[in-house]
Amino acid sequence: MRVLILGVGDAFTERGFGTSAVVEGPAGYLLIDCPDLIHRALSEASRSTGWKLDTDRIDDILITHLHGDHCNGLESFGFARLVSRLQRRNERLPRLHTHPAAAARVWERLAPAMDAPLHAGGRPSTLDDYFQSSIITPGRPATIAGLTVQCRYTIHPIPTIGLMISDGRSTLGWSGDTVFEQAHIDWLSGASVIVHEANIGPAHTQVELLNALPDPVRRKMRVTHIIDDFDPRSTDIRPLRVGEVLEF
Ligand SMILES: [Zn+2]
Numbered sequence: 001m002r003v004l005i006l007g008v009g010d011a012f013t014e015r016g017f018g019t020s021a022v023v024e025g026p027a028g029y030l031l032i033d034c035p036d037l038i039h040r041a042l043s044e045a046s047r048s049t050g051w052k053l054d055t056d057r058i059d060d061i062l063i064t065h066l067h068g069d070h071c072n073g074l075e076s077f078g079f080a081r082l083v084s085r086l087q088r089r090n091e092r093l094p095r096l097h098t099h100p101a102a103a104a105r106v107w108e109r110l111a112p113a114m115d116a117p118l119h120a121g122g123r124p125s126t127l128d129d130y131f132q133s134s135i136i137t138p139g140r141p142a143t144i145a146g147l148t149v150q151c152r153y154t155i156h157p158i159p160t161i162g163l164m165i166s167d168g169r170s171t172l173g174w175s176g177d178t179v180f181e182q183a184h185i186d187w188l189s190g191a192s193v194i195v196h197e198a199n200i201g202p203a204h205t206q207v208e209l210l211n212a213l214p215d216p217v218r219r220k221m222r223v224t225h226i227i228d229d230f231d232p233r234s235t236d237i238r239p240l241r242v243g244e245v246l247e248f
Contacts, residue, residue: 001023001024001165001167001169001170001171001172001192001246001247001248002023002024002245002246002247003021003022003023003024003172003193003245003246003247004021004022004024004045004049004051004053004243004244004245005021005045005224005240005241005242005243005244005245005246006020006021006022006038006041006042006045006242007019007020007035007041007242008224008225008226008239008240008241008242009069009225009226009227009228010069010199010225010226010227011067011068011069012227012228013227013228014228015228016228016242017035017036017037017040017041017242018033018035018036018037018069018070018072019033019035019069019070019197019224019225020032020033020034020035020038020041020070021033021174021195022042022045022051022053022058023145023147023165023172025060025144025145025146025147025167026145026146026147026167027145027146028058028059028060028145028146029053029057029058029059029060029145030058030060030061030062030144030145030147030149030165031058031060031061031062032062032064032163032174033062033063033064033070033071034061034063034070034071034072034073034074034077035068035069035070035071035072035073036068036069036072036073037073038055038073038076038077039054039055039073039076039080042054042055042058044242044243045242045243048243049243049245051245055077055080055081055084055094056080056081056084056089056090058094059092059094059095059145060094060095060097060144060145061074061077061094061095061096061097061131062097062098062136062144062149062163063096063097063098063102063106064098064160064161064162064163064174064176064177065102065156065158065159065160065161065176065177066102066105066106066109066158067158067160067177070177071106071109074096074106074109074110074131075110075113075114077094078094078110078114078130078131079114079130081093081094081130082118082129082130093130093131093132094130094131094132095131095132095133095134095144096127096131096132096133096134097134097135097136097142097144097149098134098135098136098161099135099136099137099138099151099153099159099161100135100137101158101159102159103133103135106127107126107127110127110130114130136149136151136161137151138150138151138152138153138161146167147165147166147167148165148166148167148168149163149164149165149166150163150164150165150166151163151164152164152184152187154175154176154177154178154179154181154184155178155179155181155184156176156177156178156179156203157203160176160177160178161176162174162175162176162178162184162187162188163176164187164188164190164191170192170193170248171190171191171192171193172191172192172193172195172246172248173188173189173190173191173193173194173195173196174188174194174195175188175194175195175196175197175205176197177197177203177204177225178197178204178205179202179203179204179205180205180206180209180210185213185217189217191220192220192248193220193221193222193246193248194217194220194221194222195221195222195223195224195240196210196221196222196223196224196237197223197224197225198210198223198224198225198226198230198235198237198239199225199226199227200227204225207223207234207235207237208234208235210223210235210237211234211235211236211237218236218237221237222237222238222239222240222246223235223237223238223239223240224239224240226239
């Protein structure tokens, strides 16, 4: 499995990009979260790695929750694909996968910018004009881009999921935003690689708590969603880097 890291920052990053990644699946690319500057993040990661990625090449987006640093890019992603369809460059409707609580409200975020009629005199637009909506439910594995995706709700101020993404040989564990929760770590611990958030404040996981995990878990863990001035000496868990490709 190959995973391209687009960003490792948090909501307040001044120098980087919000935390997101692209997983290369047997049937296409899966974008995990869609933060601000998504076009630039894809472009810069493509340039540094040789992957050829832009919004036209990604048909599956998975949103962990509706905090802006995880979903603010949806508006421009949706508009970019609308332009592609209007210009007949790419007729496909991208799929937007998320859990029931986020699916119920994502249009509340997007509608003020996106509900204008697509044609003069037409009906107001809806989410279905931009994305094919797909709901993933904890306990029910879904197939996305040829990958098996399972989700679990985390502990965070708004409904948020962590992910286990498998190609049948390897599995990526993705914590999503969460406070430290041993049951969530246990759920992720079967993964080949665990990408866990680490940040400050009551809604997140303090890295010191990850430092206390057993060696076998820590050794396959990488941290993301970190502050710009994250001190790598605060842990022996390696922070992810922008433009890094995980292969496992
Ligand atoms: Zn969050």
